[in-house]
Amino acid sequence: MKNYRLVLLFIAAVLIAWVAIIIASGAGWNPIGIRWDFSNTGAFGDSFGPLSATMAAAAAVSALLAWNIQRNEVLRLRSNDEQAKNDLEINRDDQTFFNLLRMFQDVVAATDIQRSDGPDKRGQDSFAFILDRVSARLEHGREQAYTVIFNKYINDLGHYFRILYNIIAFIDRSRLPDKYFYVKVVRSLLSNAEIALIGLNCIYGEGLTKFKPLVEKYALLKNLSPSLIEKYQFKSHFAAGAFVRTD
Structure with a gap:
């Protein structure tokens, strides 16, 4: 002009x-x-x-x-x-993420383990109970211990792992500008026992092929306690990115 x-x-x-x-x-x-x-x-x-x-x-x-x-x-x-179209898609992905997150929280809250030898376990306490059962069988080897307990609680764990994987996969392929921020939101909701079970699923379960690369990409094991990392030898199975962001 x-x-x-x-x-x-x-x-x-x-x-x-x-x-x-x-x-x-x-x-x-x-x-x-x-x-x-x-x-x-x-x-x-x-x-x-x-x-x-x-x-x-x-x-x-x-x-x-x-x-x-x-x-x-x-x-x-x-x-x-x-730019307006891109902003619209980002807003749509943001809304979809939080809808998935609410669904995930509902799944966790609805997890219910009924026991005959003690009080029932609900919500995140269910995952702590399941991890304790894995720990009690470690003398048979980690893989065997996890596989037996997973098969026993497959309805609860299978549903849990599927929805969690789909949330992280959605973030990864979305147009969200700061994907790691959204993963941190998910990670902040996970208990220590949940993170350990995620790690075991990625080593010995169905998460090995697709979920494990995302765990390593977004440091999904970052908040796992050192004692559990050592107990299940996670560092010998995962790249450093699973515990700390490397990019």
């Missing part, structure tokens, strides 16, 4: 100067060698030849600048539309 104004000012200055020369020629001062009188109309008409050429050039330049301004405006509007 600034360049367009400068060109218009230049064209106006040329026109003013040309008219001034013609008027001066008619008054007796003849810098271009043509007298301005009606007895020499041919010469007078010839004096407008350069002016016509200048006007044609000015019209061409003005048309080019007008096209360029219109093009830039179209690009700006298109860019604004794309």
